[in-house]
Amino acid sequence: MTDLAVPVTTRKDWASDQDVRWCPGCGDYSILAAMQLLLPDLGVRRENTVFVSGIGCAARFPYYMNTYGMHSIHGRAPAIATGLAVSRPDLDIFVVSGDGDALSIGGNHLIHALRRNVNITILLFNNQIYGLTKGQYSPTSEVGKVTKSTPFGSLDTPFNPVSLALGAEASFVARTHDMDRKHMQEMFRRAHEHKGAALVEVYQNCNVFNDGAFDQVTGRATREEMLIPLEHGKPIRFGAEGHKGVVMNDQGQLSIVEVEGVGEDALVIHDERRADPGLAFALSRLALGPHEPTPMGVFRAVERPDYGSQMDAQLLEASSRKGPGDLAALLSSGTTWTV
Amino acid sequence: MTSTTESPSGTGRIVKTVDRVVIRFAGDSGDGMQVTGDRFTNESAIFGNDLSTLPNFPAEIRAPAGTLAGVSAFQVHISDHDILTPGDAPNVLVAMNPAALRANVGDLPAGGSIVLNSDAFDERALEKAGYSSDPRRDGSLSSFKVYEVPMTSLTLEACKPTGAKPRDAERSKNFFALGLLSWLYHRPIDVTIGWIVERYGKSPVVVEANTLAFKAGYHFGETAELFDFSYEIAPAEHEKGTYTNITGNTALAWGLVAAAQLSSVPLFLGSYPITPASDILHELSKHKNFGVRTLQAEDEIAGIGAALGAAFGGALGVTTTSGPGIDLKSETVGLAVSLELPLLIVDIQRGGPSTGLPTKTEQSDLLHVMFGRHGEAPVPVVAAKTPSHCFEAAIEAARIALKYRTPVYLLSDGYLANGSEPWRIPAVEELPKISVDFAPARPEGADGKAEPFRPYERDRETLARSWAVPGTPGLEHRIGGLEKQDVTGEVSYDPENHERMVHLRAAKVAGIAKDIPLVEVDDPEGGARVLLLGWGSTYGAIRAAALRVRAGGRQVAQAHLVHLNPFPANLGEVLTSYERVVVPEANLGQLTKLVRADFLVDARPLTKVQGTPFRVAEIEQAVLEALAELEAPSGGEDS
Numbered sequence: 001m002t003d004l005a006v007p008v009t010t011r012k013d014w015a016s017d018q019d020v021r022w023c024p025g026c027g028d029y030s031i032l033a034a035m036q037l038l039l040p041d042l043g044v045r046r047e048n049t050v051f052v053s054g055i056g057c058a059a060r061f062p063y064y065m066n067t068y069g070m071h072s073i074h075g076r077a078p079a080i081a082t083g084l085a086v087s088r089p090d091l092d093i094f095v096v097s098g099d100g101d102a103l104s105i106g107g108n109h110l111i112h113a114l115r116r117n118v119n120i121t122i123l124l125f126n127n128q129i130y131g132l133t134k135g136q137y138s139p140t141s142e143v144g145k146v147t148k149s150t151p152f153g154s155l156d157t158p159f160n161p162v163s164l165a166l167g168a169e170a171s172f173v174a175r176t177h178d179m180d181r182k183h184m185q186e187m188f189r190r191a192h193e194h195k196g197a198a199l200v201e202v203y204q205n206c207n208v209f210n211d212g213a214f215d216q217v218t219g220r221a222t223r224e225e226m227l228i229p230l231e232h233g234k235p236i237r238f239g240a241e242g243h244k245g246v247v248m249n250d251q252g253q254l255s256i257v258e259v260e261g262v263g264e265d266a267l268v269i270h271d272e273r274r275a276d277p278g279l280a281f282a283l284s285r286l287a288l289g290p291h292e293p294t295p296m297g298v299f300r301a302v303e304r305p306d307y308g309s310q311m312d313a314q315l316l317e318a319s320s321r322k323g324p325g326d327l328a329a330l331l332s333s334g335t336t337w338t339v
Numbered sequence: 340m341t342s343t344t345e346s347p348s349g350t351g352r353i354v355k356t357v358d359r360v361v362i363r364f365a366g367d368s369g370d371g372m373q374v375t376g377d378r379f380t381n382e383s384a385i386f387g388n389d390l391s392t393l394p395n396f397p398a399e400i401r402a403p404a405g406t407l408a409g410v411s412a413f414q415v416h417i418s419d420h421d422i423l424t425p426g427d428a429p430n431v432l433v434a435m436n437p438a439a440l441r442a443n444v445g446d447l448p449a450g451g452s453i454v455l456n457s458d459a460f461d462e463r464a465l466e467k468a469g470y471s472s473d474p475r476r477d478g479s480l481s482s483f484k485v486y487e488v489p490m491t492s493l494t495l496e497a498c499k500p501t502g503a504k505p506r507d508a509e510r511s512k513n514f515f516a517l518g519l520l521s522w523l524y525h526r527p528i529d530v531t532i533g534w535i536v537e538r539y540g541k542s543p544v545v546v547e548a549n550t551l552a553f554k555a556g557y558h559f560g561e562t563a564e565l566f567d568f569s570y571e572i573a574p575a576e577h578e579k580g581t582y583t584n585i586t587g588n589t590a591l592a593w594g595l596v597a598a599a600q601l602s603s604v605p606l607f608l609g610s611y612p613i614t615p616a617s618d619i620l621h622e623l624s625k626h627k628n629f630g631v632r633t634l635q636a637e638d639e640i641a642g643i644g645a646a647l648g649a650a651f652g653g654a655l656g657v658t659t660t661s662g663p664g665i666d667l668k669s670e671t672v673g674l675a676v677s678l679e680l681p682l683l684i685v686d687i688q689r690g691g692p693s694t695g696l697p698t699k700t701e702q703s704d705l706l707h708v709m710f711g712r713h714g715e716a717p718v719p720v721v722a723a724k725t726p727s728h729c730f731e732a733a734i735e736a737a738r739i740a741l742k743y744r745t746p747v748y749l750l751s752d753g754y755l756a757n758g759s760e761p762w763r764i765p766a767v768e769e770l771p772k773i774s775v776d777f778a779p780a781r782p783e784g785a786d787g788k789a790e791p792f793r794p795y796e797r798d799r800e801t802l803a804r805s806w807a808v809p810g811t812p813g814l815e816h817r818i819g820g821l822e823k824q825d826v827t828g829e830v831s832y833d834p835e836n837h838e839r840m841v842h843l844r845a846a847k848v849a850g851i852a853k854d855i856p857l858v859e860v861d862d863p864e865g866g867a868r869v870l871l872l873g874w875g876s877t878y879g880a881i882r883a884a885a886l887r888v889r890a891g892g893r894q895v896a897q898a899h900l901v902h903l904n905p906f907p908a909n910l911g912e913v914l915t916s917y918e919r920v921v922v923p924e925a926n927l928g929q930l931t932k933l934v935r936a937d938f939l940v941d942a943r944p945l946t947k948v949q950g951t952p953f954r955v956a957e958i959e960q961a962v963l964e965a966l967a968e969l970e971a972p973s974g975g976e977d978s
């Protein structure tokens with residue numbers, strides 16, 4: 001909005017004066033801290049930053065940010081953010097959502113925001129449970145999940161948020177987790193820099209209703225053998241000294257092997273910029289759940305014109321072709337006669 | 340056709356002068372009857388007649404050809420004087436096939452004329468339409484004047500020079516019918532020929548075929564000795580000015596563009612296609628050079644969500660829909676009530692419940708938009724009364740939304756949306772100015788901090804909170820659907836604060852009554868005992884009925900509401916000064932319920948839910964009955 005340099009800020013400037021009310025020990029705290037610590041480095045202004053959320057534990061996020069914010073209604077944040085982003089291309093807009101909010105009641109809005117490539121950054125806190133309503137299974141809960149609403153175990157197959165986003169034509173999809181601030185910040189930074197819709201799935205621990213759901217992948221003790229870091233242009237390796245790697249067979253299926261057995265040259269080189277989302281999708285299917293080695297990082301980051309810029313271009317073109325709107329001319333644009 | 344004078348024309352044929360005529364064009368939904376009616380209307384408008392139209396088409400895009408379900412019709416009423424309705428019944432029925440005849444002939448009064456396409460009356464077509472014998476031969480049309488014209492074969496003959504295949508050429512037969520009627524009523528023909536070139540310019544064969552068919556129809560009228568008369572209807576006297584013929588949906592779309600221009604707030608439309616509202620989305624999508632942004636959303640909910648998001652960012656957020664969409668949007672309307680942001684929800688009502696009658700008109704969403712939200716969630720309601728009034732109503736609804744930072748419902752319906760009338764184009768300077776103040780940036784104090792911003796501080800007069808849009812330094816704030824602390828806007832679960840906020844929101848909406856015109860009563864002699872009260876699209880029929888009652892030597896008062904929430908400040912006083920209030924409405928008595936509840940008056944509904952507008956005679960009858968009841972010896976009502 002102005003030419004002045006962006007003022008230097010610290011975490012304090014980005015934190016609102018509201019008491020944070022998540023349960024003690026909730027993973028949301030570390031995500032909030034990562035974001036508040038990152039924003040001073042992003043070169044953005046507080047007044048141009050907006051957090052929009054729906055309903056759920058994650059949706060309280062905007063209240064804790066000293067920016068513009070809207071805590072809206074269940075599932076609708078991507079739709080509301082779409083209208084805001086399209087009419088105000090000058091703003092930095094974040095949508096904060098959860099697995100119930102984004103994938104159950106708001107599933108339709110999420111996929112359409114992604115396919116339109118609206119210039120927003122969507123943070124999807126996935127804790128595989130409904131927290132705010134006190135512990136029902138969610139659309140990312142594993143089959144057989146025993147909760148208050150499923151005493152005999154849940155029957156529905158879960159969504160894989162990364163696969164879903166890729167299927168919805170997302171131009172940027174990443175995954176991170178609440179136990180690694182640096183990685184979260186890197187993913188948030190990349191998502192923010194991306195022009196268009198960016199989705200970051202954040203594995204988030206709900207220590208009250210689903211404690212330890214991601215421990216095998218994110219816990220410090222097991223992480224090395226369970227978390228597959230994705231780095232663009234590099235062979236996909238993990239485990240102590242990278243002894244494991246990912247290979248692709250001639251059917252395009254990925255599997256995990258001992259590097260020793262195949263040699264490094266046989267490993268898949270990660271390419272987040274590939275136009276074809278096949279590799280990203282295959283990577284998203286590598287683990288059936290957070291109890292198997294799971295890729296973390298940017299799955300896909302491709303350039304595609306964003307919705308708002310295209311609409312702006314249409315507006316500009318219309319003005320240059322027809323001239324700026326003239327109300328009197330519009331009202332007389334039909335067949336007219338004079339009495 | 341009430342009064343006629345006759346004079347011989349140059350061709351030896353008699354020209355009758357009539358003061359008005361109602362013509363209904365009816366055919367298969369693929370026959371182009373809407374185009375035909377629309378063109379006849381335009382010719383008449385340019386000729387200077389007053390007019391009113393009523394399109395009537397099936398919900399199916401292509402119902403089986405030749406069946407009753409597939410009949411599409413367009414009625415136009417033209418006159419040499421001010422008229423208010425598309426006419427109770429047609430004087431002339433143009434029937435392109437047996438189904439069109441069968442579906443419409445019941446509305447034609449004895450003595451009316453039928454012009455039919457005799458080529459379409461073969462055995463198969465008669466059977467499809469459900470005729471067991473040919474109505475032309477079995478005497479069932481004996482009370483009408485029937486003109487049989489072989490329109491299909493004459494069209495094919497006329498189009499021969501184009502080389503078009505018969506199947507294609509046949510499609511021009513609606514222009515033959517239009518040409519014939521244009522001759523019969525002395526319409527100017529160059530308007531239509533110009534329009535054909537403009538509309539079908541991309542396909543020279545179609546331009547040629549339609550033009551040839553149109554001229555053939557016109558010349559057929561002139562040369563065939565079928566018609567003994569042709570008719571003249573003199574131009575009506577209109578206030579000086581430049582006019583255009585406009586439908587309700589176009590007027591509404593232009594009203595939205597105007598409101599954005601008048602307020603200097605950019606227009607954003609979030610909408611999902613739905614009959615009969617889609618034309619507003621189509622129209623607004625054309626006007627990107629006005630800075631209008633339109634988003635065809637993934638669903639009704641996203642349409643209003645995006646509009647609300649845009650409003651948060653400082654736009655005039657609008658969503659357009661019909662009843663089924665209102666069901667889905669209610670949740671977001673509630674959020675907008677809580678956020679206290681401007682938002683316009685346009686409901687082009689249609690027959691319900693559920694999918695109901697998508698292409699037919701009804702006024703049955705009034706109570707829904709008044710009360711269809713959980714919690715105490717008051718929303719102002721504005722209703723358009725004629726097709727061209729949709730323009731003004733849109734500006735007024737936007738004015739209220741912007742000034743009071745509130746969602747506003749704007750009601751129209753299928754009849755207004757697709758109906759049209761001549762409209763005197765207002766000068767831009769005549770339109771009301773809408774001033775909008777955004778909250779200004781707050782400078783930082785000595786400590787480097789801005790004063791804390793209080794998003795729910797209110798204007799004393801309007802009780803509106805400030806509109807603080809992202810991008811403004813010092814106004815960073817969070818709002819949401821949770822109850823807010825008065826003034827600070829922080830989340831609050833305090834019971835007393837909640838009660839205060841509920842009352843504040845209600846008082847804000849109720850206070851708009853000070854800012855809207857009083858309801859005007861038309862009671863020329865001042866002695867009427869019965870008041871006709873209406874809202875929305877019943878205006879024309881109610882007004883015409885009142886004039887007819889008075890022409891019959893009786894008194895009746897008439898008033899029409901544009902603002903339904905809040906009501907005009909004097910409404911209670913007006914209603915209580917009549918012994919009986921009769922409320923014609925295309926529902927089961929929704930406004931009646933509201934005025935009875937608010938003012939304890941003896942209001943009685945006159946209801947009609949047939950998907951078609953009221954006939955003037957129906958309302959006239961209701962008034963006469965009410966008068967008779969009041970005049971009956973006392974005690975008559977209790978017996």
Ligand code: SF4
Binds near residue numbers: 021026027028131207
């Ligand atoms: S319920 Fe779970 S997700 Fe919600 S705040 Fe508590 S720990 Fe966090």
